Amino acid sequence: MNVLVLGKPEYSEYITSLGYGLTLDYVDAIAIVSDSTNIQAVPASDKPLAIILNGSIADWPAKQRHPEAYFVKSISDVGEWLKKQQPVIQEQPAQCDRLLILTHSNKGGVGKTSTAIALAEVLSQKTKTVLCDFDYTAPDIGTFYSLKPENYFETGVRPSQVTNNLYVLPAPKNIIPGTLKEEQVYNVVQQLSDFQIIIGDTSPAPWDKPYLHKLFSHCDLVYSIVDQSLFSMEETKRFAPTLIAMGVAPENIKIIVNKYSPRQASIKSIEQAFCAGFKKGAPMPKIAALIPEDWESQLKAAYQGKVLNKDIWEDVSKDIFNRLGLEYAEITSPPPKRFLDILKRKKL
């Protein structure tokens, strides 16, 4: 069992004397121990955190930034606490040949489309992936890839190839979403049997849109996007009943905290708010990623057709590859240039 230790060498010595290993990667750590002076270097994660207060001015921002942490006065106070931090045993998800993955949020503008694009871009570096826009009320995927949408309910489903392994299906614009039937929408997915991964971007509050229900009840993974605003925290408490009502199992839900700032509400409280509506004892949805708030860079990246935080999304994709029974390996070759992609675009 490894611990990520930040601060004086004597902290590491103490932790190893207790029989723990040391790691620099928080993913491998059962807990993080830092003194308040090194708090800036603590990675954003949901790992248990102990902070050694050293009586300096650095203690105050450390408390502000990580109110959920376990605070101690010296490294020797950490031993008992560490004993209680058991490694999280991840249940092995059942493996499948193909995956239908959906974005979700009851709120608008939290980052569903940004998440769908980022996941599709990263996953398609290894697997044949199609990104579908199921947000018929405000379709954005076609805009991002500069693709002209077709009414595929009439013409048939023909995604456009944008890179070697990435295909995109923009949502038709000239339809009245309320007239769609859930069978019609689910039929779109059934026509995409060529793809190992289908990523579907959806509208806010899908519970109010019965034509999306069958998609949710038949999907393998839901990435539910939340931010740290007061409103989002309150609304998050009501996510569970609607997801359950649409037939989504809690173990197939992952939380993405988008527009994340360590100065705002703690991630533990977000997870608690999200899980409030689920039956206790069952496996609860967990936070899969914290995507930093960076309004200007996100805006610029969208105009340039780029995805930010690829390293974080690659981490998220490990779980997805795992479900497909694929070994995750670092992607070494750079993705093709966007300009060339545009020239290469062709219909299936």
Ligand SMILES: Nc1ncnc2c1ncn2[C@@H]1O[C@H](COP(=O)(O)OP(=O)(O)OP(=O)(O)O)[C@@H](O)[C@H]1O
């Ligand atoms: N991490 C981030 N930091 C700052 N801004 C972000 C971040 N992620 C997304 N945004 C911005 O937030 C806005 C909304 O993002 P996006 O369109 O992905 O949300 P959405 O949930 O799909 O919205 P809608 O409900 O309208 O479909 C965009 O302008 C995007 O650039």
Ligand SMILES: [Mg+2]
């Ligand atoms: Mg959207």
